[in-house]
Amino acid sequence: xxxxxxxxxxxxxxxxxxxxxxxxxxxxxxxxxxxxxxxxxxxxxxxxxxxxxxxxxxxxxxxxxxxxxxxxxxxxxxxxxxxxxxxxxxxxxxxxxxxxxxxxxxxxxxxxxxxxxxxxxxxxxxxxxxxxxxxxxxxxxxxxxxxxxxxxxxxxxxxxxxxxxxxxxxxxxxxxxxxxxxxxxxxxxxxxxxxxxxxxxxxxxxxxxxxxxxxxxxxxxxxxxxxxxxxxxxxxxxxxxxxxxxxxxxxxxxxxxxxxxxxxxxxxxxxxxxxx
Ligand SMILES: [Ca+2]
Numbered sequence: 001x002x003x004x005x006x007x008x009x010x011x012x013x014x015x016x017x018x019x020x021x022x023x024x025x026x027x028x029x030x031x032x033x034x035x036x037x038x039x040x041x042x043x044x045x046x047x048x049x050x051x052x053x054x055x056x057x058x059x060x061x062x063x064x065x066x067x068x069x070x071x072x073x074x075x076x077x078x079x080x081x082x083x084x085x086x087x088x089x090x091x092x093x094x095x096x097x098x099x100x101x102x103x104x105x106x107x108x109x110x111x112x113x114x115x116x117x118x119x120x121x122x123x124x125x126x127x128x129x130x131x132x133x134x135x136x137x138x139x140x141x142x143x144x145x146x147x148x149x150x151x152x153x154x155x156x157x158x159x160x161x162x163x164x165x166x167x168x169x170x171x172x173x174x175x176x177x178x179x180x181x182x183x184x185x186x187x188x189x190x191x192x193x194x195x196x197x198x199x200x201x202x203x204x205x206x207x208x209x210x211x212x213x214x215x216x217x218x219x220x221x222x223x224x225x226x227x228x229x230x231x232x233x234x235x236x237x238x239x240x241x242x243x244x245x246x247x248x249x250x251x252x253x254x255x256x257x258x259x260x261x262x263x264x265x266x267x268x269x270x271x272x273x274x275x276x
Contacts (some may be wrong), residue, residue, distance in 0.1 A: 016122040035240075047139055047147075048243060051259040054082040058110055063109050064135045064173060067103050068112030069128055070096055071134055078219075081257055085134065089127035089157075090251035092116050094147035096126055097183050104184060121253045130179065131159075131248030137260070138240040146228035146264035146272070149243070152221050153214035155254040156249040160222075162261070164207035164231040176203065194272065207235040214247075221258070226272055230262035 042049060050064040053133075059065045059073055060083065065071045072086040089161040095116050101110065113245045118125050126132050138200035141147065149162055163176075178201030231238045243261065247254040266272065 007244070017057075038066055041108045045262055046260045046261055047141075047263075048136055048258075048261045049139075051136075051261070053084055053257060054083065056083070058084070058108060062137045065103060065170065066134075067099060068090055068107045069099050069115060070107030070132045072109075073125050075253070076257065081219075082256050084257040085245070087132045087134070087245075087247045087254040087256070088115070088252070089132050089234075089247050089249070089254070090118055090122065091126050092131075093126055093129045094124070096130070096179065100174060100180060101184055101187050118251065125251050127249045127251035128201065130177065131246050133174075133177060134252075134256075135171075135176065136243040138165065138169050138242050139261070140239060141231055141241050142263075143232045143236060143239075145232070146230050147241075147261055148223065148228050148264045149211055149259075150221055150223040151213055151245075151259040151260050152219050152257040153255065154219045155214055156218065156247070156250055156252060157215040158245060158254055158256070160211040160212055160213050160259075161244040161246060162209045162211075162229050162231065162234060163205045163242050163244055165205050165242070166203065166237040168240050169204050169242065193276075207231055207238050219255070219257070223269070226270045228272055230271070235242040259265060 025235045042051075047097070050056070050060055053060040053063070053073065055061050056073060057104070070088050070091045072088070073083055074086045076082070099107075099113060122128055131199070147162070151160060169175065174184070181201055187234055209231070211222065211224050214220075231241055231263075241261075243259055245259070264272075
């Protein structure tokens with residue numbers, strides 16, 4: 001029988017891994033240099049293409065695919081919202097991993113298996129283990145610029161990350177999920193064990209900043225109060241960012257819409273606090 005003592009560390013480890021201080025106290029970066037790439041800007045000023053999830057065929061464009069098991073592309077009850085993301089973290093990790101391998105091989109989320117019922121205390125679900133990660137495609141950012149991230153969430157609190165990379169990162173399914181990649185390699189017989197019998201997974205990101213969002217049973221808009229994101233302040237080599245939506249505990253349903261990333265404007269977003 002699973003106990004809190006056994007299972008909680010997995011969740012804590014996951015959150016701790018994701019939750020390490022993003023903006024450490026380091027010397028200030030040198031003044032802004034010219035950006036290498038110019039971001040594309042949608043008509044509403046959002047640097048993140050399809051942040052409202054309204055464009056797509058069976059999954060929203062410019063984001064990773066939904067899987068049809070733990071992540072869904074749905075019409076909201078409010079027609080004005082159009083399409084939104086629905087997450088269900090109350091899915092057995094074992095079923096998710098098995099299905100994700102097929103998704104990674106190109107299976108349609110429309111062919112997803114029916115969810116296997118879960119049982120309390122549910123520490124063996126995505127909620128208790130991996131969480132349901134959902135990544136945007138990368139977008140280029142400007143060196144030295146602060147950014148402002150907002151999104152609408154309905155449901156329990158989720159973590160949202162802005163993750164920075166020096167090189168344009170892969171958009172393959174679960175590219176940033178080490179445990180999932182190791183599972184894929186094992187299932188495909190491609191694992192090349194090192195001396196400890198495990199292939200190390202190297203993360204490609206060098207910076208990340210966190211925003212907590214959600215916690216209400218109705219749609220609300222969330223941002224970091226007076227705290228813009230500074231992807232290049234202490235890590236000037238960051239040239240690309242992705243947004244990571246990360247619902248996990250409690251097991252249940254979460255909705256996300258209107259993820260917006262714009263250049264920070266103190267007139268619109270408020271003067272920043274003196275913090276990092
Ligand atoms: Ca929408």
